[in-house]
Amino acid sequence: MTVLSLADLIQQYRLKSNLTLSELARRANINKGTISKIENREVKRPDFKTIALIASLLDIPFDEYVECYMEVERRASVLWSLLEEAIASSQSNSIIRKIATKFLETEQEDSYDLVEQLFTTTASLHDTSLKLLLYTLIVKYSRSHGIMVYIAKGLYQQYCIERNDFSNLQETYQFGKYILNYVDLLSKQERIEVYYKLAVHAFTLRLYQDCVDFCTVIIQEDDKESKLYIHAIGILRFSYFYLNDYERSEQYMEKYQAYEHTRAADNDKLLEAMLHAKRGDVERAITQFDQCLQTCSKDFIVHVVTEYIALYLSMDDVEEAGRLLSMEETILGISYTTPMEFNEVASFYRLKGDYFVKTNQLEDAANSYMQSALTYARINDVQNERQCMRLLFKLLRQDTQFKDVSTIIEIEQFYERVCSV
DSSP, X not given: OOOOOHHHHHHHHHHHTTOOHHHHHHHHTOOHHHHHHHHTTXXXXXXXXXHHHHHHHTTOOHHHHHHHHTTTOOOHHHHHHHHHHHHHTTOOHHHHHHHHHHHHTOTTSOHHHHHHHXXXXXXXXXXXXXXXXXXXXXXXXXXXXXXXXXXXXXXXXXXXXXXXXXXXXXXXXXXXXXXXXXXGXXXXXXXXXXXXXXXXXXXXXXXXXXXXXXXXHHHHHSOXXXXXXXXXXXXXXXXXXXXTOHHHHHHHHHHHHTSGGGTTOHHHHHHHHHHHHHTTOHHHHHHHHHHHHXXXXXXXXHXXXXXXXXXXXXXXXXXXXXXXXXXXXXXXXXXXXXXXXXXXXXXXXHHHHHHHHHTTXXXXXXXXXXXXXXXXXXXXXXXXXXXXXXXXXXXXXXXXXXXXXXXXXXXXXXXXXXHHO
């Protein structure tokens, strides 16, 4: 594909608009000779404001005339102005990337300064897709020019954006761990933030030992009164619980409660109930669960109910489990936004399926397991999604309402093949 020169582009659009040089000059309030020199390539580097004015009168798309203009422009200050205008006027990411690339490639300018300028501006943007594009560009350019600090900073910012894609939590977690190769190049605050975000990410994926490792770094490096230090303590109390280390869980719960503003938190009330249950003090656990349900915030109810139902089902108390399942309307009436919240909703559906199995309501159980699998799929929790599907297949094989068992087996085998890919 032949790329037109700036001169050819302007002439082509002028002729397309049936305008003479004189008419275009009159409308633009520009000397006719100036336009003629531009079209005849007699001006090596025409003023951009002049080009932009002519382009607006001829309806030349921004990306077309800017791409042509960049072929003759080498000054960093002008290219930066083009980039700012492209961003401010919400031009396509494609042309913005081309301008930013040209800006970074400016000769006779310090590469570090150029990267720093682009990085600072990128951080102030609101369009996450554009930010991701520019951070990726910064990392690529920094790699090729040995600017190690901005490799680290760019990768960290990429991770901060990509970790919000719940459908790729496993992949973005591995990407986040990769940043640890560069973590010493970051400032102390940035390092603490990296470890904290990874700790939360690991907890969401139920990688509790990883979570403990990351939080331990925070505790070793951060100030004891900082917000992330306190949050790390809070995460550790639950991580140790799920690692079956109840003694340490309780120790960190006490440390967490030592901070004035964390006392009587919903999480602590729930953890106390869970610890009582694990230690066999069921009566006390039930009392604590009930108190927690009465006082917790609405968006925390799902966390309490799933743990409470699990306790009753482990005791084969289907009546009390059924009572808690009646809170489904309240639970689903909340707008959830985090992976951990979706995880709890998925757990609620799975427990609901277990309840229906115990009460021999197999069709309802099948629907509940399917709903659980779909919810786990939203956060890319493949392991639990597969477990729910296996429970569903097991149920279908055992249910005498399904006469064609061979068909069910074929579906199961197909699903297993897909999962193994």
